[in-house]
Amino acid sequence: MSNTGTTRISRRPEASGDAPASQRATDPVLAVGRRREKYGLAEMLRGGVIMDVVNAEQARIAEDAGACAVMALERVPAQIRAQGGVARASDPEMIRSIQDAVTIPVMAKCRIGHFIEARILEALDVDFIDESEVLTPADEAFHIDKHTFRLPFVCGCRDLGEALRRIGEGAAMLRTKGEAGTGNVVEAVKHLRQLKSELGRVKQLAPEERMSEAKRLGAPYELLCEVAETGRLPVPNFAAGGIATPADAALCMALGAEAVFVGSGIFLSEDPARRARAIVEATTWWQDPAKLAAASTGLKASMRGLELGTLKADERMSARGW
Amino acid sequence: MGAVTPGVLALQGGFQAHLRALGPSALEVRTPEELARVDSLVLPGGESTTQGKLIELGGLKPALDGFVRSGKPVFATCAGLILCARYGWLDVDVKRNAYGRQADSFEALDDSGTRRLVFIRAPRIERVGPGVEVLASFNGEPVLVRQKNVTAACYHPELAA
Numbered sequence: 134m135s136n137t138g139t140t141r142i143s144r145r146p147e148a149s150g151d152a153p154a155s156q157r158a159t160d161p162v163l164a165v166g167r168r169r170e171k172y173g174l175a176e177m178l179r180g181g182v183i184m185d186v187v188n189a190e191q192a193r194i195a196e197d198a199g200a201c202a203v204m205a206l207e208r209v210p211a212q213i214r215a216q217g218g219v220a221r222a223s224d225p226e227m228i229r230s231i232q233d234a235v236t237i238p239v240m241a242k243c244r245i246g247h248f249i250e251a252r253i254l255e256a257l258d259v260d261f262i263d264e265s266e267v268l269t270p271a272d273e274a275f276h277i278d279k280h281t282f283r284l285p286f287v288c289g290c291r292d293l294g295e296a297l298r299r300i301g302e303g304a305a306m307l308r309t310k311g312e313a314g315t316g317n318v319v320e321a322v323k324h325l326r327q328l329k330s331e332l333g334r335v336k337q338l339a340p341e342e343r344m345s346e347a348k349r350l351g352a353p354y355e356l357l358c359e360v361a362e363t364g365r366l367p368v369p370n371f372a373a374g375g376i377a378t379p380a381d382a383a384l385c386m387a388l389g390a391e392a393v394f395v396g397s398g399i400f401l402s403e404d405p406a407r408r409a410r411a412i413v414e415a416t417t418w419w420q421d422p423a424k425l426a427a428a429s430t431g432l433k434a435s436m437r438g439l440e441l442g443t444l445k446a447d448e449r450m451s452a453r454g455w
Numbered sequence: 456m457g458a459v460t461p462g463v464l465a466l467q468g469g470f471q472a473h474l475r476a477l478g479p480s481a482l483e484v485r486t487p488e489e490l491a492r493v494d495s496l497v498l499p500g501g502e503s504t505t506q507g508k509l510i511e512l513g514g515l516k517p518a519l520d521g522f523v524r525s526g527k528p529v530f531a532t533c534a535g536l537i538l539c540a541r542y543g544w545l546d547v548d549v550k551r552n553a554y555g556r557q558a559d560s561f562e563a564l565d566d567s568g569t570r571r572l573v574f575i576r577a578p579r580i581e582r583v584g585p586g587v588e589v590l591a592s593f594n595g596e597p598v599l600v601r602q603k604n605v606t607a608a609c610y611h612p613e614l615a616a
Contacts, residue, residue: 260557
C-alpha cells in the first residue's frame, strides 16, 4: 500500500488476492474493498443481457444490439451438446480478438474446479470469470477458491444452498443454471422458483431455526443469517439456461432474475441481430406487455430447442457441480 | 408543497443500489410517463452503450432533455456521466473505460482525503467547460463535477456506503 491514500488493488497476486484468509478477514481494505469492486461490476450489469459469442463479428452484433456484456466461448452450449467431447476454456487468441472488438465487458468460462484455467483467464484480463457447468468439470469434489482471485466470478446454482456455497467460496454473482443449450426455459424457471421460495421461507425463520436450516441446505450459517435478515441474496442473481425468446427473458425477470444470460438462443436463431435487440428490450420493459408484443413481432425462427425428457441423466449440464 | 419524489433511471445498470439508498419513496423510471412523476433523477452506472440504445428505443431522449432543462436536480455516476457528456447535459469531455478493464478497478481516497472513491471500469473527465465546477479530484483530475442542476461522478458513491 502506498502512503498517498490510494488503496489500489495491485495486479500482483501476493499483494491482494493471495493474502492469507486471516489477513483478509481483519484488513478492511482487503476484506471490504475487494468485495466492493467485485460486487460493483455485477451491480452494473443488472437489467442487462449477457450474450454468448464465438467470434469478433458476433461480439459486435451483440454490442450493437445493446448487450451489457459478452461471454466469449468457442462453441455455444447447443453445439457442445451436439458435438460431445470434452469442453474446455477457450483459446486465448479467440478471447483477445473479442476483447479487441468491443468496449463492453468480456466474460469467459473455465471448467468447474479448474483454477489454472481461471488463472489463465485472469492473465488475459477478462472482466468476469464464469466457473461453468457448460464446460466439462475438471474437479468432481471442489469448486475454485474464488477469494484468491482479483477478478470477480459468476457461478451457477439450482437452489439457495448451492447459491450460498458459491458465495461462500467467493462468487460475486450467481446465475440460476437452467439447462443450457436446450432453448427450453423450463429448468431456468424451476431454479428461479426454487430460489424464490427458499428465500421466502428463510426470511420467516426464527433465529433459533437458522442453524438447522443451514445444515439442511448445506449453506454457510453466516450467509444464511444475512439472507434471513435482508430477505435477498447478498449478490445479484441472473437467469441462464434455455432462454430463447423475449418472452422467456421477461418471464425470468418476473420470477426475480436481475438480468439474463442468453447462450445458444441468439446466434442459433434465424435473425440474431433482431432477436438480440428484442431480448434486450424485453429485459428492460418486462413489465409492459405491449412493448413485449412489439419486441416479439417478426423475429423469424427461434432455435429449435429440446424437450428435456429426451435428455439422459448424464446429458444434464445443470447436474454438474454441487 | 407535496413530498419530493426521487427517481432513478432503471433501464440498465446499478439502479438498485441507488433505489435502496434513496428509500421507499424513490421510483424506477423506464418511460417518459414515469419521468414526469419524479422531482429529481439519478442516472446510474452500467453500460453506457446499452443505456444509450435503450434511451433511444424507449423514446426517452426528448423527455430527458426537458427534465435537465427544467432545472430539476440530476445526479449521474459513471455511465450516467458518459451520457451527460454525450447528450450535452454537462460541458465536459469524457473517455470511457479510461482506467482500464475490471482488473484495474480500484478503491481510493480523493485528493482532499475525505471521500472514498470506488472506481469500476471508470470513465475519466478529460476536459471541463467554463461553467463546470470541480467538486472533487483524484491525482489532480476531476472526478466529481457540477454544472447548474447536474452533478456527476466518475466513481460510485452508492457502493461506498
